[in-house]
Amino acid sequence: MVSFCCTQGQGDMGYARLLFDEIPEPDNFMWNTMIRGYSNNSSPEAAVSLYIEMLARGVGPDNYTYPFLLKAFDRQMAIEFGGELHAHVTKFGFCSNPHVQDALIHVYSISGEMDAARELFDKSPKQNSVLWNAIISAYNRSKKYAESCKLFAEMEELQVEPTMVTLVLVISACAKLKNLEYGAWIHRNIENCWIVPNLALQNALIDMYAGCGDIRTAWSLFENMEAKDVISWTALVAGLANLGQVDQARELFNRMPERDIISWTVMIDGYMKANRFKEVLEIFREMQSVSVRPDEFTMVSVLTACANLGAFEVGEWIRVYMERYKINIDVFVNNAMIDFYCKCGCVENAFDIFDKMQKRDKFTWTTMINGLAINGHGEHALDLFTRMLRTSVRPDEVTYIGVLTACIHNGLIEEGREIFSSMINTHGIFPNVCHYGCLVDLLGRAGQLNEALETIKNMPMKPNSRVWGALLGACRVHRNLEMGELAANKILELEPDNGAVYVLLSNLYAKLNRWEEVGKVKDMLMQRGVKKIPGCSLIEINGNIHEFVAGDCAHPRIEEIHTKMEEMGRELMLAGYAPDTTEVFIDISEEEKEDTVYKHCEKLAIAFGLLSSPAGATIRVVKNLRICLDCHNAIKLISRIYKRVIVVRDKTRFHHFSSGSCSCKDYW
DNA sequence: TTAGGGTTAG
Structure with a gap:
């Protein structure tokens, strides 16, 4: 009866507990069953309480207790109880049980303590391929895919037979690394060993080939499958979408016999990555019309589309929707919302979200800093950057673009110069061509045209048209014809079809009343047939x-x-x-x-x-x-x-x- | 009558 009430996913733990409390002296087995019941019905906290009660009542745990207990932990629980429960395992003497080792590796990997997980693995006898799978899976979960491949190679050296699961894991790692060479090599070995891939492995292979851009091989694997599931289809749709072949992806998507939330999200994200934002909203509505509930992954893409369209009302609606349907608002969603509000010009709302966030990653800080900068709140952006430097989150090259932008839009020359040099000196980030573009822009707008030109001349890389464009813009504002012509010519060498240059150059001539030159620029434009991008x-x-x-x-x-x-x-x-x-x-x-x-x-x-x-x-x-x-x-x-x-x-x-x-x- | 590792999305 207790076991029945503890059925996975649809148990009645309240009733199980009533029954359990009627048992005068429950044995090990009964306690384990109850712990498993709580774990399988997503109450890991209750499982821990019961475990503590078990110890208090003098009943000793056994080999089964810890795997049941640890299996349902989320990250928070793992951080909170992982180490302590490991100590219990040691104290009660279950360290050498492979099931318990596996559970502990799992717990350490979700709490991000890969060193502890690795230590457990290193101490284990390496004959058991399941523990290899556990540690490789842990590296995959921590996005350390190269380490996964390294372990796979080690496994070969020690002649531990990989299982189907090992192959799925390592092929998946190759997909994430976009390492087609290694992935295809493993695939050839699989064929040479006459291993017949099961569905999961076939799917992993399709994903690997599609993800690495080898759509032809992915297609042929897909077409030769005896049975396909929704993952097979989705992997191929995602591969096409990521190669920018959105319309082909959509065609395949339309042919899918069934679609789940991930398939829809892949398709939505495909439109998003192709900058087809209106279509993002269209397909999002379509998804809702067939009653598929979006989740936090979907919302990130949709919010990004709203941000780019300036679709303020739709974005606001999504925020309400997420609240009403209790969609998990994680750091990705919060980052997308900050970006959305900033791109709609509502810095206050964006900052409100930023302020209330429990956990912030470098994208959070970068998005907020850049959002403040483009909305003209330069000082605030710099304050925030100073705050960021006091946390454990490190800025990257994109953060510096935001910080320099803040200086540009507010004419903060000295701050900008200092930040530019601190990039290398304090953070070891070498400025790329965009950072030099910012510096030229900063100096140019402030009227320091000679220094701006010197900066370009001394750049360690070849200046691109944006760098020269910044100088040209500055020449227009400060009416420096000679340098402006130089910059315009440089841009036209790089991009003869850049219509904006002709406009800037003729503006410059017009400001100086050089109407003859204005006419010449127009003629040049006409002769070359340059098309301006239509304003929209x-x-x-x-x-x-x-x-x-x-x-x-x-x-x-x-x-x-x-x-x-x-x-x-x-x-x-x-x-x-x-x-x-x-x-x-x-x-x-x-x-x-x-x-x-x-x-x-x-x-x-x-x-x-x-x-x-x-x-x-x-x-x-x-x-x-x-x-x-x-x-x-x-x-x-x-x-x-x-x-x-x-x-x-x-x-x-x-x-x-x-x-x-x-x-x-x-x-x- | 109790246990382990897997494939698709931001």
Whole structure:
């Protein structure tokens, strides 16, 4: 009866306990059964309490007790009780039992104490292949895949026969390492030894080949399988998606006989990695329409898509959803939420999450620092970086990009210089070409053009177009024609099709009233047939993303939008606005130029936002390019006229418009 | 009548 009540997953431990309490003197076997019952019904704490009670009642544990007890531990329990229970094992003399050793290796591996796990393994007699599997599995769980492969080689030397499980583990390690050579070598050995792979091993092989980019072999294994399960399909879908072949992945996904939460998440993540964010939201809705519950893995991809689209309402909805359905909010989800809020311009919400997090990894700090930086809170970003240095989490090269960005957007020259040198001196991180780009940007904006150029000349690597682009931008602001031409030519050597360069260069000539050169640049552009990337603005209304390109007529409510634009135009004129057409780059009359800037996509999006949201609501727009001078002037006034906070995220930073001014202080 | 190792996702 007790054993029945302790059935895995669907037991009734309350009833089991009632029965158990009626037994006058339960023996070892009964105690073990109860402990196993709690473990199998996800109550490892109750299992530990019962174990303590068992000892208190003078009943000695046996070989079975510890595997039952330890098997259900999560990380927290393992950290809390692992060492102590190991001491009990030693005291009661069960150290040499392989089942107990296995359980202890498991517990140490989930608490991250790989040295302790390894010590146990090293002390064991190495004949038993199951313990080899346990330690290799522990290394896989700790993401130390190279160590797994090393142990497999050792196993061969000592002539311990690998089992099917060993092969699955080591093939999986090869997949994670993207070591096709070693993986294929093992596969050949498997074939030479006439081992017939079972389903799990076949799946692991498909995953390995697909993950290493050898889709053909993966396909042929897949097609020759007698029986496939959902994992076989998912492994191949994931392989295609990770190679960027999202449409092929989707085709295969559609053919799947069944899909589980992982298959859906793989597909969603595939769209996310291909930057097809609107499709992420579409397939996410589709998944819900067939009643598949998302989990925390799914949410990370969906939140990332929301972040990139600026889909504030959808992201907020997801937060509520996660609360309601008790989705496990781990450090990955929190990091994604911080990024989401930052990319929607809500630094306060992001910081709130950051502040409440129990555990932060380097991504948490990096995301928050970068989020503060691009939103114009440079000082706060630097404070946070100082705080980070006091923790055990080490910054990496990406963290430094965020920190340098903070300095750039706030003109913090000295801080920036110091940080740049401390990268190498205190943290041993060598600046890459992006860091040099930041430094050039920092110096350039501050007007130290010669030093910026010197920096480029002394870089240990070849400067790329972004480095020269930073210099060109600075030359435009500080009107240095000679250096600007140099930078522009360097960029065009590297990227003859870079349309933005022509715009920056002609801006520079225009500012200096060199109209002849402006014309030459235009001719060059026309001759070379360079296409500018079309500007595009996104705005979310009621959870739907609306997309606008310049002069757009495709929107279903375009007539209302045009009426609103006309009204906006009149209000702007009354407020003293004059169109600024210096950044218009096509050969047309002044009147036509004014018409062009008037129809810029961010203005369309804002007009639509004013139309479709209640008075006083914040309007959030995401733009794929830099905001133009004219739009920047106009939006400042619009924020005052219509009493709205307008947040525009452009290609590199945020503009928070409110009461007629912008958070970037016109410095971007 | 009690025990061990495995494959897919951020």
